Amino acid sequence: MDKLRERGEKTDAGAIAGTTSGAGVKEQTGEGEGDCLLLGGHSFHSRFILGSGKYSMQLIKAAVEDAGAEMITLAVRRTNTREGENILDFIPKGTTLLPNTSGARNAEEAVRIARLARALGCGDFVKIEIMRDSKYLLPDNEETVKATEILAKEGFVVLPYMYPDLNIARDLVNAGAAAVMPLASPIGSNCGLATKEFIQILIDEIELPVIVDAGIGRPSEACEAMEMGAAAIMANTALATAGNVTLMASAFRQAILAGRMAYRSGLGRVLKRGGEASDPLTGFLRD
Secondary structure, rough: OOHHHHHHOOHHHHHHHHOOHHHHHHHOOOOOHHHHEOOEEEEEEOOOEEEEOOOOOHHHHHHOOOOOOOEEEEEEOOOOEEOOOOOOOOOOOOOEEEEOOEEEEHHHHHHHHHHHHOOOOOOOOOOOEOOOOOOOOOOOOHHHHHHHHHHHOOOOOOEEEEEEOOHHHHHHHHHHOEEEEEEEEOOOOOOOOHHHHHHHHOOOOOOOOOEOOOOOHHHHHHHHHHHHOEEEEEHHHHOOOOOOOHHHHHHHHHHHHHHHHHHHHOOOOOOOOOOOOOOOOOOOOOO
């Protein structure tokens, strides 16, 4: 708690968000302040969110300065990574904290962790993670819906991590979620968009931001997800395990920007078969 108080965090999450300069806004979105990410009434210029797990000063510095992150996920149960070391020591002031409920095995445990995070001064944002499966770390969708409904009624801005299922996504919308966060592939795998077709269904059918979470391993995959219409990308392992963390963070920023701009521009049509000349088939040379 002392660390949070020293950082000057406010329980009003909206007061923490949106610290990017005007020049940074234009670089991040290509359209200035007219294309912000809206979550629970709060706006963010960046569409990259740093996930929790593999923390270091270099990673967080790169995520904020090179990837443009304005929001960083915090695993409440693992704020102390080693004796004498606290994750909050690495997170810059002014960055929005997104506490998650990592370690929760059911809705009751997730709700308890979320309430603890708010009591500690982390704000109203919370990422729901509920996993009973310790091998593949797949989310328990049903328990996630239960926790989302309880916490949304208590005024939390709930971002639930889920396996991409349209019916569950609709239940999360009805439960009061501020966004849905489908996994691309198993956590920490860097395997990319294994669930691409299912994520596209959510993007097409759900009237909430779809934030692609877990498994994105390359900037090209982040770009592809943004081209599909994803609202944002959450990643950690892809940066943390890169040979050059700073360069990879910059690559993710540019890839997310490129994908977003491509989506907003309207991608060109795709022919299912055959070809079509770029120029009219007239004016051929004749013998």
